Amino acid sequence: MRNVEHIGIAVKDFSQANALYFQLLGVEPYKTEFVPSENVNTSFFRVGGTKIELLEGTTEDSAINRYIQKRGEGIHHIAFEVEDIYKEMARLKQEGFTLLSDTPKKGADNKLVCFVHPRSANGVLIELTQEIY
Structure with a gap:
């Protein structure tokens, strides 16, 4: 894993949350x-070398809305950039981690993504991300 790529925050009201984070961070x-x-609808803020992703579910049964129903708004996941998502997925499976999919999906911000189940990471949802070239 190269670095923390972004921190994902689950929100109920996308426009309100975008306005709040603009006010908080001072950047659009x-x-x-x-x-x-x-x-999901997503928006990305960049502050220095850190990216914050706001996520709003667009359907009642979306993962974000289910998360908010159980836990409320807040930090949803931490994403790590990887060089080769397929190799990293294989390594994590071999190490005993539970992945939420067998193959990566196209995610936001031109990335391939895969999630590690929170049960495998002390209750934290981990996202692996790789730039699509």
Whole structure:
């Protein structure tokens, strides 16, 4: 794993959350995007070398809305950039981690993504990300 790529925050109201984070961070999101594979709207803020991703579910049964129903708004996941997502997935499986999919999916911000189940990581949802070239 190379570095923390971003921190994902689950929100109920996308426009309100974007306004709040603009006020908090003093910068506009550099990108907003709908991710069909996850039924979420996303926006990304960059502060120094850190990226914050806001996530709003677009359907009642989206993973983000289910998360908010159980735990409320807040930090949803930590994403780590990897050089080769397929090799990293194989390594983590071999180490005994439970992955939420057998193959990576196209995620936001031009990335391939795969998630590690929170049961495997002390209750934290971990996202692996690799730039799509």
